[in-house]
Structure formats: structure tokens, C-alpha cells
Amino acid sequence: MxxxxxxxxxxxxxxxxxxxxxxxxxxxxxxxxxxxxxxxxxxxxxxxxxxxxxxxxxxxxxxxxxxxxxxxxxxxxxxxxxxxxxxxxxxLPKLDGNRFYFHEIIGFQAEDERLGNIGEIVGVNDNSAQALFEIRKGEIEILVPMIDDFIVKIDRENKKVILNTPEGLVDLYLNS
Missing domain, CATH: 2.40.30.60 (RimM)
Structure with missing residues (x-):
């Protein structure tokens, strides 16, 4: 194994x-x-x-x-x-709804309700107090806190994580 x-x-x-x-x-x-x-x-x-x-x-x-x-x-x-x-x-027991295992969402597309597709989830950083989605859009790495209020939906069928991030959080990465 x-x-x-x-x-x-x-x-x-x-x-x-x-x-x-x-x-x-x-x-x-x-x-x-x-x-x-x-x-x-x-x-x-x-x-x-x-x-x-x-x-x-x-x-x-x-x-x-x-x-x-x-x-x-x-x-x-x-x-x-x-x-x-x-x-x-x-x-592992199967999870449904907005509960997920970190390994399960690797490769999913991250979609923000306001900004649309913001990239692919390439990892999860759980080495700090707050776990973070590691999202890659081209050469840009975007870190989004895994906060329940930010996660709208885990769409397993379409391999997407739908997010509602506060204005400025993702924009900071994309506009630098």
C-alpha cells in the first residue's frame, strides 16, 4: 500500500x-x-x-x-x-454537503461568485491556525482562508468549490 x-x-x-x-x-x-x-x-x-x-x-x-x-x-x-x-x-466515510476532506478537493476549480473562476485548487495549507485553500491561476498563487462563511458549495459532480470571498481578498492577488 x-x-x-x-x-x-x-x-x-x-x-x-x-x-x-x-x-x-x-x-x-x-x-x-x-x-x-x-x-x-x-x-x-x-x-x-x-x-x-x-x-x-x-x-x-x-x-x-x-x-x-x-x-x-x-x-x-x-x-x-x-x-x-x-x-x-x-x-474514509463519505461526506456530503459542504463537508469535505482536504485531499478530495485537490484539482477542483475555485469559483468566486463575484469574480468567476479564480483558478485550480492545488493544495491545502493547514500548518497555521487557519487552514488555507492554495489556488493557482497561471503563475499566481492565491491563498483563501477555509472559512465556512466563504464556502458556498462543494460541487463534487462538476469538481468545483464555489466561494463568496470578501471584496479585495482575491483581487489583491490578481491585481498585483
Whole structure:
């Protein structure tokens, strides 16, 4: 499985028992969606390795108490501590309406209600307090905050994100 075909679910945070159980910290708003998985991919030496789950249950909200096949003691568990956990993109629940996954909108056209087509969404910058659409129009990069009030519609059928940006925000990029 290639990393590009997966999404980051969380990481193996700590050992739970002397029998090799671990706690996986889940980086999600809905941890209950991942309670009954059969397997996950664990990143080991930059490769995704499948790990099969024997038992799992939610633990204190954001953690999944997990027992993997072939991890039977603390020493085995030590070998996977701190490792990132991934699932295939196909395991993501489908979103509708104006809810979307960042990877889903890459390649969509960004259309402003006032300005028309303002370019192609080439990425999402979520390294700051406010996530930003990265839009490319020719040689110009336009950054638009991902604010619910700016997002009018996610048109999956036509691969468009319809925006209503305040006057001056996009114009600043286009007129410079």
C-alpha cells in the first residue's frame, strides 16, 4: 500500500498491558468510526506494513486500546511505539454537503461568485491556525482562508468549490 493512497489515522502512543496491547491516539473528531477495524497500516522504516487487529475498544475518548496479531508482549510493543498509523482512503466515510476532506478537493476549480473562476485548487495549507485553500491561476498563487462563511458549495459532480470571498481578498492577488 502506498502512503499516497492512505490517510493518517493517528499514532501508537503507549503500551497498555504486559500482553502487548497498545493505545493508538486517533487524530479524528469521530473516534467511534474506527472502533471495529480489522487491520491498519503502521509506518515502519518509511514503508506501510499491515497489522491485523485481534481486539480493540475505545479508551478515554481519543485512544483505541488495541491488541495486534503477533504482538504478544511488552518487547514486541516497544518495536512499534510512536509509529504512525494509516488506513486506505477508501475507508474514509463519505461526506456530503459542504463537508469535505482536504485531499478530495485537490484539482477542483475555485469559483468566486463575484469574480468567476479564480483558478485550480492545488493544495491545502493547514500548518497555521487557519487552514488555507492554495489556488493557482497561471503563475499566481492565491491563498483563501477555509472559512465556512466563504464556502458556498462543494460541487463534487462538476469538481468545483464555489466561494463568496470578501471584496479585495482575491483581487489583491490578481491585481498585483
Amino acid at each position: 502506498r502512503k499516497e493512497d492512505c490517510f493518517y489515522l493517528g499514532k501508537i502512543a503507549k503500551k497498555f498491558s504486559y500482553k502487548g496491547e497498545v493505545l493508538i491516539w486517533l487524530d479524528t473528531d469521530e473516534p467511534e468510526l474506527y472502533e471495529n477495524m480489522e487491520s491498519v497500516f503502521v509506518e515502519i522504516n518509511k514503508h506501510l506494513v499491515p497489522f491485523f487487529i485481534v481486539t480493540s475498544s475505545l479508551h478515554k475518548g481519543d485512544f483505541l486500546r488495541t491488541r495486534f496479531e503477533d504482538i504478544d508482549n511488552e518487547d514486541d510493543a516497544d518495536g512499534i511505539m510512536g509509529k504512525a498509523v494509516y488506513l486506505p482512503l477508501s475507508a
